[in-house]
Amino acid sequence: MTELAKTFEPGPIEAKWYSHWEENGLFRPERPDAEPYTIVNPPPNVTGSLHIGHALDNTLQDIMIRYERLRGKDALWVVGTDHAGIATQMVVERQLEAKQDKRTNYSRDDFIKKVWEWKEESGGQITRQLRRLGCSMDWSREQFTMDPHFTEAVLKVFVDLYNHNLIYRDKRLVNWDPKLKTAISDLEVESREVAGHMWHFKYPLAGGETYTYVEKDEDGNVTLTEERDYISIATTRPETMLGDGAVAVHPSDERYAPIVGKLCEIPVGPKEHRRLIPIITDDYPDPTFGSGAVKITGAHDENDYGVATRNNIPMYRLMDEVAAMRTDGASYAADAARAVEIAKGAETNPKEVDSLNLVPDEYRGLDRYEARKRVVADIDAEGNMIIVEDKMIMQPFGDRGGVVIEPMLTDQWYVNAEELAKKPIEAVKSGSVEIVPKTWEKTFFNWMENIQPWCVSRQLWWGHRIPAWYGPTIHKIHETGDILYSMKETVPFVATTADEAAELAQKYYSNLARERGWPVEHLSVVAVDAVSRDALHDGEVQIWRDNDVLDTWFSSALWPFATLGWPEKTDLLDKHYPNDLLVSGFDILFFWDARMMMMGRQLTGENPWPRLYLHGLVRAADGQKMSKSKGNVVDPLGLVDQYGADALRFFMAAMESQGRDIKMDDKRVEGYRNFATKIWNAARFLQFNGIGASDSIAAPKAEKPVNRWIIGEVVETLAKLEKAFDELRFDGMADAIYHFTWGTFCDWYLELIKGDIDEETKAVAAWAFDQILVMLHPFMPFITEELWGAMGAGERDHYPLITAKWPEPEASVDAAAKAEIETAIAMVTEIRALRSELNIPWSSRLTLHPMEAGAASGGASLDRMGKADMGAVIETPPPGSAQIVVQGKSYAVPLADAIDLDAERSRLTKAVDAAEKEVKSLEGRLNNANFVERAKPEAVEKARADHAARSEEAGRLRAALERLA
The missing domain is CATH 1.10.730.10 (Isoleucyl-tRNA Synthetase; Domain 1)
Structure with missing residues (x-):
């Protein structure tokens, strides 16, 4: 034995043992013939630092991996970090800004080199912090989502999914962050309630036409009849009026039945070029809200996008990448005139609609909020503003850029998530994947069965660059070899390398030339990073690489198997895939867990794991969600410094109750x-x-x-x-x-x-x-x-x-030994409780008299631990005795020689009265509706806790008093 110090000091012990474990390879000892057990950690951002949610998540995983390691299994806990496209690029750009430098001063490759330099010098802080927590991960195989083998897997997946028609390029509405200048996922959007306005405007009917507007109450009685030459709409974003494609009313709304199918005028822009848009019906408008008529701007609103898609309404993008009003395109007069023709039914195509810039010249280049002010002022000056209301509105903010998100119609790459979701849904329904706690299954099914296409492209430089090259649409090849081409419409070539893409393009263009009888002897294809239009001649076609990168969730969806060497058939993959368990917060169920199930089933044919455990969030002591803005964030490493990692870990385990949030x-x-x-x-x-x-x-x-x-x-x-x-x-x-x-x-x-x-x-x-x-x-x-x-x-x-x-x-x-010892413990417990309740000094020795034959004896433990002896069996307790009950048997304990009985009765009576008076007072507060409804939640909670404590105390004191009766 080594003699232990008198005082337990966790800090030095933690540092010593973690180093010993890691240096000796004890987190994954050599067990080639043992049964495998595998967990992969949700890879934290390489820019991240340990927060209290990480502490919970990784503690639970470490508990499971240490348990299975002790059971002799080949326990592998895969560890690594995510390249975190947006977060990492922001960190490096901020460093450049601090030196009065910026990303665009560098080529793409040079900037990426700077990111790698940052990663080597400063990235991975969180992995060092995980060690402080005691996480027994296999650090010898630490993974990174931008490692070469991982990148190869990501590119292969993209190409394979594309070739199976499960990835495609489409123009759809996305969350656009004007500060970061990229599309972002729903997970990266925070909705906040802010003070705003609701503007009500008149949209005049075309040609000055009028109709009878009739309004009725709930009973069908007419409350208003008037002739109108306009339809009223309300909006919180007047600047988007410039891109309206229609005005919609509900099919059942009788007020507007006379004008459905007619045209109305957007009341902004040069009068001679005012656009006309149709009035349509759709189930989306609520007849009881506002005027019941809504403008449809499909390129800048999620709900409007759905209406426009259902009704084939053109969608006009108004803003550029920084959410300023567009400056490109032809003159407003020409584009507006063409839009009116489209509204009247002229044939068009998405490319033409996208090219139209319907921002009037005087608004072009303005910030969206400045444009809003100008639009409102101009409409008001013409007398077309009905009213403006102050209103609290929910607005989406980018969680990293910190600015209001602009819903934007853009070209992006999408995964056919609906198809990929089918097998995971069946896996959970059949029980081959168990979600714990089961209550999350309903949420899982609701999302997966209504899943939308997954946007996987991001407009960044740091990340897995999308393996797609584009070539121009060729209209003709002259005998001289000169190529007549169009850059507006392109042909995609998806391949893992530039050479493979060039081969695909060579085949495509050569076949096209042969089919059309063009000269092909000089035709060649060259893959480039960025196209040089001047080079598209003399029989050479350039194809250029997509500038976008993949959403980081796309690569992390491969984590359970790509970390084990997939797509190579490695021994590690064969032994440790599928994994055994995934532990994650419920907040990433859709963004990571479900997507791993989709990719796992599609790419390997197997579920990535048979069990998914979803834990809750760690909240502040008052139950609020932790946030830096509230100042209630808890630093887990501060708790480790103060109390030790073991104490924090045990707290996390003790408080984790199958998915419920932890205070x-x-x-x-x-x-x-x-x-x-x-x-x-x-x-x-x-x-x-x-x-x-x-x-x-x-x-x-x-x-x-x-x-x-x-x-x-x-x-x-x-x-x-x-x-x-x-x-x-x-x-x-x-x-x-x-x-x-x-x-x-x-x-x-x-x-x-x-x-x-x-x-x-x-x-x-x-x-x-x-x-x-x-x-x-x-x-x-x-x-x-x-x-x-x-x-x-x-x-x-x-x-x-x-x-x-x-x-x-x-x-x-041993049943007999258990009964004997439990009786002794119960007897000592009762004697100690009696001493405590009645203030019996330890110097006073007590005697217990069984009140029936066959009562148990406390033995030597009663003597030593309760300072009491067993007396003779008696039928009636002597005066001044208290009674205790042990395992259903009664014992009398004479107290006349131990305490002043009258004084003790008096003390207990006063104490009971005081406790009951306080209980009654607290009951009055809690029964007061004004207090419960208006007081701060923490005050009400404290009153309830105090009431419970005082009630318990009163009951204990009454019981003690009754012992002396």
């Missing part, structure tokens, strides 16, 4: 630090009594009831723990080992054996403590490893706890 509570973390100290002191007690490490995995032979009892308690605790592991009940796991360690072993077993520690007891105590260390290790790895080594110094130098054997007691519960 942060420093006091609970502090309590688990005290738990660690309790274990430390228990080890010191054992050492003081000559008890070290056990030399047996099976339980030692035992004759004494107390030893037979503790062996049975280990057996029962192990069964509870393993059941909780099977069910992924982390709170149940923590509860089982905590109560056994603190209550059963430390508080009772060590007390019961004091003064009577023979060789049998030493062997049993050593064995039982070993079982505690092994069972507790997944939750509190540092202190358990330290104690494991200290208790068996010299014997365990080559047998660390991290790779020890999970308990196999080869014993059962």
